[in-house]
Amino acid sequence: MLKFQNYIDGEWHDAADTVDVRDPANGELLGSVADGGAAGAEAAVAAASAAFPAWSRCTAGERATVLKRWYQLIVDNSDDLALILSLEQGKPVAEAKGEILYGASFIEWFAEECRRAYGQTIPTHNAAMRLNTIRQPVGVVSCITPWNFPNAMITRKAGPALAAGCTVVIKPALETPLSALALCQLAEEAGLPKGTINVVIGSDAAGIGKVLTQDPRVAKFTFTGSTAVGKLLMSQCASTVKKMSMELGGNAPFIVFDDADMDTAISACMATKFRNAGQVCVATNRIYVHESVHDEFVEKLRAQVAGLKIGHATEAGVTMGPMIYRRAVDRVQELVQDAVAAGAKIEIGGEQLANGENYFAPTVLTGVMDTMRIAQEEIFGPLAAVQKFSDEDEVIRRANETPYGLAAYVMSENIRRANRVVEALDYGMIACNTGVFSTAVAPFGGVKESGIGREGGVEGMAEFYETKYACFGV
Ligand SMILES: NC(=O)c1ccc[n+]([C@@H]2O[C@H](COP(=O)([O-])OP(=O)(O)OC[C@H]3O[C@@H](n4cnc5c(N)ncnc54)[C@H](O)[C@@H]3O)[C@@H](O)[C@H]2O)c1
Numbered sequence: 001m002l003k004f005q006n007y008i009d010g011e012w013h014d015a016a017d018t019v020d021v022r023d024p025a026n027g028e029l030l031g032s033v034a035d036g037g038a039a040g041a042e043a044a045v046a047a048a049s050a051a052f053p054a055w056s057r058c059t060a061g062e063r064a065t066v067l068k069r070w071y072q073l074i075v076d077n078s079d080d081l082a083l084i085l086s087l088e089q090g091k092p093v094a095e096a097k098g099e100i101l102y103g104a105s106f107i108e109w110f111a112e113e114c115r116r117a118y119g120q121t122i123p124t125h126n127a128a129m130r131l132n133t134i135r136q137p138v139g140v141v142s143c144i145t146p147w148n149f150p151n152a153m154i155t156r157k158a159g160p161a162l163a164a165g166c167t168v169v170i171k172p173a174l175e176t177p178l179s180a181l182a183l184c185q186l187a188e189e190a191g192l193p194k195g196t197i198n199v200v201i202g203s204d205a206a207g208i209g210k211v212l213t214q215d216p217r218v219a220k221f222t223f224t225g226s227t228a229v230g231k232l233l234m235s236q237c238a239s240t241v242k243k244m245s246m247e248l249g250g251n252a253p254f255i256v257f258d259d260a261d262m263d264t265a266i267s268a269c270m271a272t273k274f275r276n277a278g279q280v281c282v283a284t285n286r287i288y289v290h291e292s293v294h295d296e297f298v299e300k301l302r303a304q305v306a307g308l309k310i311g312h313a314t315e316a317g318v319t320m321g322p323m324i325y326r327r328a329v330d331r332v333q334e335l336v337q338d339a340v341a342a343g344a345k346i347e348i349g350g351e352q353l354a355n356g357e358n359y360f361a362p363t364v365l366t367g368v369m370d371t372m373r374i375a376q377e378e379i380f381g382p383l384a385a386v387q388k389f390s391d392e393d394e395v396i397r398r399a400n401e402t403p404y405g406l407a408a409y410v411m412s413e414n415i416r417r418a419n420r421v422v423e424a425l426d427y428g429m430i431a432c433n434t435g436v437f438s439t440a441v442a443p444f445g446g447v448k449e450s451g452i453g454r455e456g457g458v459e460g461m462a463e464f465y466e467t468k469y470a471c472f473g474v
């Protein structure tokens with residue numbers, strides 16, 4: 001499944017230039033991939049556009065059959081896919097395997113869901129008229145995805161789009177193209193018709209992005225990545241009034257009340273803070289702990305963090321790998337220095353590791369304040385930044401004081417309080433007494449500057465349909 005060419009119109013394409021893909025743990029060259037660029041994107045859009053009429057006219061059952069074959073091939077090859085993902089992205093192989101199965105689940109679930117694209121018969125307002133709606137695929141869908149989940153961020157878009165009858169063009173992140181290309185190889189084996197799925201790799205992200213956001217043949221653009229890039233791409237989509245979905249950055253509060261079960265809170269915090277070395281959009285960013293349980297929480301968290309095993313993704317027992325590249329490490333180091341200079345205390349970690357230039361120690365900081373950069377920016381690294389709070393209203397206010405609104409976490413054994421807080425937090429997703437909540441069956445997405453639209457669940461399917469209203473005179 002190791003492929004190094006772009007996949008356009010059911011064929012593997014070379015390009016004049018190539019881009020190197022390296023293991024972030026040690027810089028080892030994994031291969032050089034064809035640099036398709038804007039010209040590749042143009043060709044891919046043309047192919048997707050040509051393939052759309054036939055694919056959109058298939059019955060839902062026909063599309064479901066092909067997509068289920070793709071799902072099964074991904075599951076059958078999940079060990080190899082996990083290894084490819086780990087080598088280009090750095091997460092431990094067991095975690096990568098989890099992502100592959102999570103990614104596959106979107107294809108399976110949407111293959112089933114597309115059979116239920118029901119329209120409506122609307123009770124008429126006029127006896128001489130009959131009113132119906134039908135749901136139709138939006139058309140060609142372009143997707144830009146990030147490096148932190150090189151498999152699942154693609155299947156979460158391509159799964160529902162293809163199931164709805166759309167065709168897709170995908171630009172994965174430059175750091176992690178191999179997982180995307182491996183998915184294409186399996187899509188081909190599954191029998192997805194040529195042109196229905198296309199992948200273009202390129203060092204010229206802006207050039208490819210312009211094609212995918214401005215070409216009039218593209219009906220919908222779906223993006224996962226940073227809020228800054230998302231805003232730029234939204235403005236580019238305006239020229240042709242494209243439908244858009246935006247899955248952007250977060251600044252998740254993790255609130256531990258004095259009535260929380262401490263073991264649950266610690267394991268949830270570990271899961272949401274150190275998975276993928278903290279490089280997760282829904283990763284905990286600001287940890288608010290009630291002052292009466294603060295010291296106990298910090299001590300237990302420190303002990304768990306000390307037990308993490310850091311190393312190469314393929315080493316047995318490793319629980320945390322490197323960060324994606326050097327500038328991510330430098331940024332995390334800067335955030336620590338900024339916080340310490342303003343009075344925060346390092347409980348554990350706080351420095352780069354000798355394993356390699358992309359490794360940063362899992363870190364716990366206390367004495368953090370809302371005014372520090374670490375509390376205001378998306379950390380995207382293995383830093384747990386702990387603050388104290390005194391009462392419920394105060395912590396809700398502080399948790400909501402951010403332009404982001406992706407995920408939030410609430411730890412409390414008091415059902416009344418948990419309900420109150422869930423309702424009061426301005427976030428698209430709230431996890432209560434757990435750190436793991438993402439699933440293909442539920443809507444994933446944010447409010448405020450964390451995005452527009454939802455992926456997963458019936459809401460995720462609706463993003464790829466237009467509702468057409470038909471009025472018949474009788
Ligand atoms: N909300 C979610 O579901 C979700 C999921 C994963 C990651 N993210 C967010 O993604 C960010 C991390 O990923 P990243 O650093 O790769 O983000 P990024 O925005 O830098 O890059 C994301 C993608 O956009 C491309 N890109 C960058 N500049 C572009 C341009 N000018 N035109 C077109 N494409 C361009 C990149 O090549 C990559 O494919 C974090 O902010 C994280 O929270 C959000």
Ligand SMILES: O=CCCC(=O)O
Nearest residue numbers: 148149280281282438
């Ligand atoms: O980084 C964002 C995706 C994380 C998830 O789907 O749980």
